[in-house]
Amino acid sequence: MGSEVLKLCFVGVVGYLLGSANSSLIVGKFYGVDVRKHGSGNAGATNTLRTLGKKAALFTTIGDMLKGFIACLIGMYLAGDTGVIIGGMAAVAGHNWPVFFGFKGGKGILTTLAVVLMMEWKIALILLGIFIIIVAISRYISLGSITSAALLPVFALIFNKSVEFVVVSFILALIAIARHRKNISRILNGTESKFGVKKSS
Template sequence: MFIVVVKLVIAGVIGYLLGSANSSLIVGKFYGVDVRKHGSGNAGMTNTLRTLGKAAAALVILGDILKGVLACIAGLYIMRGGVTAEIFNRDYLGDMGLMMGGIFSIAGHNWPLYFNFKGGKGILTTLSVALMMAPAMALTLLGVFIIIVALTRYVSLGSIIAAALLPVGSLLLGKGPVFVIFSGILALLAVFQHRENIKRILGGTERKLGEKK
């Protein structure tokens, strides 16, 4: 049991360090811009799109998804001692390592060690972790996100609702209690990071996608 706990801690640390490599801040350095000082002040894809444009936003999407995937694979590797085929044929311990690495990669994105603990909201990294945990459910919730954004043009609202549905989807699919708990943590992190957006949505001051400042 002690070895399992140690491995989970290692998976979490590696996930956090990977997540701390905030893509929007790294991309911004090549443009000579700290996106936290522009637009909404958030170090994420949406603010990067508004501040630096589509090419920079595309790089952020790639980076944020990749680090979540790598963190999950690292956690799986640490718990199982191998990667090949295990990504698609996992056991309980493998899933624990994968989810631990994934959750801490989101925490690293939100509160990055390398950038004074001021990061983004972690939605893209949350998506990548959810895809590693349960691909079909994650893609379904991605569809929910797209529909909500298309109807309302509120990226934040789509993110909040899709994330909040993670534990609901886990329960409906009959996932185990540990999976549901991890899903709930993912949802809580996403909603917590969007608390200011929720206030602005309720107050009618939230910016819509494509809306000029």
């Protein structure tokens, strides 16, 4: 029992440190730019795209998802399904509140997607499809992210997943929605930036 707890603690620490390696901020260093000081101020792939372009956003996307996958794989190897959850949750927390970057990170959507893919790929792909449809219709990346996050626990229930899975899904959804509170306000006010649409000067 004691060794299992130690393994889970180790998985949590490693997951958090992996998550804290914020991809947009690391990529931004190669451009001499801190994306938190530009655009929406968010350290994520969307703001990286608007600030530094497609290539930087691609590397950010790969990095944000990769650290989620790695954290879950380490968790799976050391502690099974529980390890996947602990490692994944810790990676999301690290992305949002990175110890290496003054605890000011992104919103964790891509890392969350990677974690859900590891937990239940069918749900992850459904939510990704919903995200794509919403963004295609509304042009709001944030709205797609918020809606997909909110539906995560709903699909966890529909798929009759374990209580542990449902609880984790609720937590991940709440974190994602809370991190988008400013976006929600801008959407309601009609001032949220639309994907592919440049703001008029």
